[in-house]
Amino acid sequence: MSREEALNLVKQEIKQKNLIKHCLAVEAVMRRLANHFGKNEEKWALAGLLHDIDYDKTANDPERHSIVGADFLAEKGLDEDIVYAIRVHNDVHGLPRKSLMDKALYASDPLTGLIVAAALIHPEKKLNAIDTGFVLNRFKEKNFARGASREQISSCEEMGLSLEEFITLGLEAMQSIHEELGL
Numbered sequence: 001m002s003r004e005e006a007l008n009l010v011k012q013e014i015k016q017k018n019l020i021k022h023c024l025a026v027e028a029v030m031r032r033l034a035n036h037f038g039k040n041e042e043k044w045a046l047a048g049l050l051h052d053i054d055y056d057k058t059a060n061d062p063e064r065h066s067i068v069g070a071d072f073l074a075e076k077g078l079d080e081d082i083v084y085a086i087r088v089h090n091d092v093h094g095l096p097r098k099s100l101m102d103k104a105l106y107a108s109d110p111l112t113g114l115i116v117a118a119a120l121i122h123p124e125k126k127l128n129a130i131d132t133g134f135v136l137n138r139f140k141e142k143n144f145a146r147g148a149s150r151e152q153i154s155s156c157e158e159m160g161l162s163l164e165e166f167i168t169l170g171l172e173a174m175q176s177i178h179e180e181l182g183l
Contacts, residue, residue, distance in 0.1 A: 001078055003042070006049050009076075013053050021181050023049050025112035025174050026105070032173035033104045033159075046078070047085045047105050066090035091152070100159060107156045110148040111170045114138065117145035119183050127178045132168045139163070 001009075014020050030048030034041040054069030070087035074080075085102045088095040089109055097103045118138045119127045138144050139153070156166035174181065 001046060001076065003045065003049070006046050010049060010053060014056055016056075019052060019055055022112060022116075023052055024177060024180055025116070026051055026108050028173040028177045029108040029112060029170045030101075030104060032169050032176075033108065034101075036169055037100060037104075037159075039100065043079060043082055044101055044104065047082045047101055048108065050078070050082070051086050051089055051105055051109065053086075062090075063092055065092075067093065097158070103155065103158045107153055107159070107166065108170065110152045111156075111166065112174065114145050114148035114153065115167075115171055115174055116181075116183065117148065125183065127171070127175045127181065127183045130171070132164060132171060135167050135171060136164060139167070 010020060010023055014023070027045045027048035031041050031045040033039075034044035050069070050073060051066075052069070054065060054067075054072060058065040058068050066087055066089055070083045073086060074083045081099060081101060085099065085105045087093070088097050088102050089105045091106075097106055115127070115130075115135055118135045119125060119130055121138070121144075122129050122134070139150065142150075153166070154163060156163060159166075161169070174183075
């Protein structure tokens, strides 16, 4: 599946603009991580872009989130390793994260939310106005961006990255598409 096909599918299946922006952010972070690890950037980016493809269909049934999307994407012929990464990014299923791509998607999903929330509390409300230290300080505030699981973000260590390195890579990726994200 090409990026263009994937983006069209996202826009067809997801109606909330902020959720589409979230998918774009996770795509950018996954692309940056793939580059960092010398992995296939297109595959990793597709996993990020498509990871919440079923969100509108499963919003009221989180137990089905990621399973419905993975099955849908498997039927579309998406590569098995991408489908599996999407399937396991939702912790509720208790499926093992086997590959580096699985681990990257799992950790990147909530990181993007933390970074967006950090940018929005900055006076400039821009990604380019914040740095790793600013995001790291917000990470330490338990009541800040509660939906961004600190445990999930900290799983970056499963990839051999420190929290600081992971935040830096994620922030750089999101800053590179700040216009698309409107931040």
